[in-house]
Amino acid sequence: METNTNALTVDDLIVHFLKLEGVKYIFGVPGGGLMNILNTLKNNVSDLTYFICRHETGAAYMADGYYRATGNLGVVMVTTGPGATNALTGIMNAQADGSAVLLITGEIDQRFYGMGYLQEGIDASLDIKAIYTAATGYSSIITSGSDAATIFKQALRDALSIPGQAAHVSLPVNVSLEPVSITSLPTAVSAYRTSPKGTPLEDVKTAMASFLTAKKPLLLLGNGCRQALSDNATYKSLIQFVETYGIPVITTADGKGVFSELHDLSLRVYGIADCMWPYYYFTDKETPYDGLMVIGSSLGELSTNSWSQILVPQVENAPFIQVDINQKIIARSFEVTQGIVGEAGAFINDLASLIPQFPPDEEAVTLRKQIISNIKNTHSPFVDPSFDYNSNASPIKPAALMRVLQSGLPSDSKIFIDAGNCVGWSVHFLAIEPPASIFTALSMGPMGFAVGAVVGAKIGCPNITCVGIVGDAAMLMFGAEVSTAAHYKAGAIWIVLNDNNLSMVSQGMEHFYPDNTNPGVWTELYELGSPDIAGFAKSLGAEAHIINSPQDLENILPTVLSRANNDGVPQVIVANIDRTAIPPYYNAEYIVTASSQNN
Incomplete structure (x- = not known):
């Protein structure tokens, strides 16, 4: 079945396909290069919600988290020039990890290509299409109403392939108002895409x-x-x-x-x-x-x-x-x-x-x-009992923090792990049983992934506990998205491993380049300045909790879960961890065995 396209513009066509794909949510930061499609979205607010994020990469992380949590296409919409380049890390990460994410970037009016127009990204020193061609599975520019359907359907085919991919479409502001040239639009996704379903x-x-x-x-x-x-x-x-x-x-x-x-x-x-x-x-x-x-x-x-x-x-x-x-x-x-x-x-x-x-x-x-x-x-599953899985000491042993989360989180929780030491603690010490799920970004390992992704997950799954386990540096990098969660009453939960340091870097440098003449130099070099993470979170609309022992987490977790899941209030738990604890990255048994077999 197809629908008639009389008087439909390119904007209308895009909205039609998004609705057809079951898209309900779009993440991004608006701007003048999107002005026409923003008006179209305003006229379709009953079907499509445009979540205004604090940074374009944060928006891309949210769309990625939304896809991972729901299995539905994540959509990002940002404006021209720096809006498009700001989204790159999050979109590149989605591509690397097989997430189905579609990015729509605005572009200046075609009349002004090559003339030095503000934020131009085509026919200039900045080439947005080329950037995303190198970073995604598909990148193209809609140049007129005659090619809009062809290009947009191809973007959807690529994004929703197996594995999923990131796809990019650039939309010049004047083209968005052009009438489409085709006579009808599909009313079923099977009319333009399918997926592999077999094996010989x-x-x-x-x-x-x-x-x-x-x-x-x-x-x-x-x-x-x-x-x-x-x-x-x-x-x-x-x-x-x-x-x-x-x-x-x-x-x-x-x-x-x-x-x-x-x-x-x-x-x-x-x-x-x-x-x-x-x-x-x-x-x-x-x-x-x-x-x-x-x-x-x-x-x-x-x-x-x-x-x-x-x-x-x-x-x-x-x-x-x-x-x-x-x-x-x-x-x-x-x-x-x-x-x-x-x-x-x-x-x-x-x-x-x-x-x-x-x-x-x-x-x-x-x-x-x-x-x-x-x-x-x-044998214990853990590499070394000195990690103190059963410790109740203060400052908190990160392994003990995982123990409390293991027993205290609901059985269907969705857990997002950021880059850094939180990967080692979470991957090694948490035991995941479906319907619980855990998501990492280990193909590229960008900081801040889980900070944003957990918001997208909670928006997609409002009745399920969604937790981000992040470092303090990652929280500083993209913590502004706590404000996005607060604004839209998305009760995401962040567990912040707070040690005032880029510890994966400082501990790694100490491991590979120990300085016996200046012990502790690596830790000193990568300190963060003792920021008030709890105060930062509160200023953005979250409820913040500082914990100094595993027992503290046990005590507050029921309230945290209730406020997040029942009242839609973002929760930030700042866990003051033992900064000398080193996660199990340098597994001596595996390293020795690998070395002996490779020689």
Whole structure:
């Protein structure tokens, strides 16, 4: 079915497609380059809400967080020149992490191209289209009413592909009022886009036959599985497959939580800030590790401990199978015995459907489950007990902070982790079980991601607890978005790890470049000036809480959750942490093993 386009302008066309895609919210900062479409949005306020953010990158982080929390397209709209360039980091990050985000940037009137008009981004020293061509999956300029539908539909196809992408469309202010030249508009998204839904079944059979020859195989899931496993039926297929054959599961840090970390077969995270359980599984000599299947991971640096050979099965002719929708990354980091180009969900469902053709070896299944049980019963998942997971001391041990969050947050919480040391503490010490979910930005690692993303998540999921775990420096960088949350009554919660330092940098420099003649110099160099984070948060409309012990957090958490979820009041918890605590990034066991195998 299609709708007639009599008297429709380019602005009307854009709004039509946004509504068709189910878009309800747009994030951004307005300006003169958007003046015409702003008027159109004003006339459609019952269907589309334009959230006015405090910074364009903050708006992009919000759209990214909204997509991750809801699965729906995130939309950003900003003005010309610096408005467009300010959004770049957040949009680039969405592209890197596979988030479906559409950016619409305003542009000056075409009559003034090349004449030095204020904030010009086309035919000038600044080329917005080129910038976003280099940073997104798609970037184009709508030049007239005749190409508007073609370009906008292509942007939607690219953004909503699998994996998701960031797409950019530039809209000159005069073009926005031009009439469209097409005679009708689609009334269903299926008229102009679709998604891959399959995997070659014969390839799945081959993979399954090979994988099940292993006595001690392992399944590695990456962030590329997240969308597929958000489907309950597909998640059940995964559970059926691994339980039938007793196959242990690990995830990458950015895939953390796609499989329940409290399941008997979970060995939790491998890669940056990894759990110790995979190490014991890899290195057990009595029954050698002899098979790996990877689904939805590019096997990049942080997912593999810098491509450590410990991940490669150490038995001759052992299966190493990599499945991904993106053929460009298959066998990029490790040679494989079989690569399969296919959609993760279809592959997982096919594995479950083929179980009757591959009866389990019950003796092997029992052995695998016993090995996993022995590892968990014998070894802590944590790299070092000195991290004081059970501490109640002041200042707060960050590991102990994670302990309180583990027990105190609702079971369906959505947790966003910023760049820096909060990654190490959260990835290592939190155990995530769906429907709870956790999101990182580890492909690019920009500071401030979680500060903004948690606001977008809360706007998209107002009845679910949404928490950002961030550092004090990240809060200073993008904390102005607390004001956005307060203005729109989005009850986001921020846990701020406050140590008055860029500690990931200072601790890293101390690790690699210790200065014995001037102890503590690195800490001194990267201090933040003791800002009043709580006062800053209060000035922006949040309720702020300062805590000095894990017990303090336990005491205030029920009130924080109630005020955020029931009253829509943003909550900022400033946790004064032990600044000498170092997160588990430098895992000696993995480093030694990797070094010995790589030499």
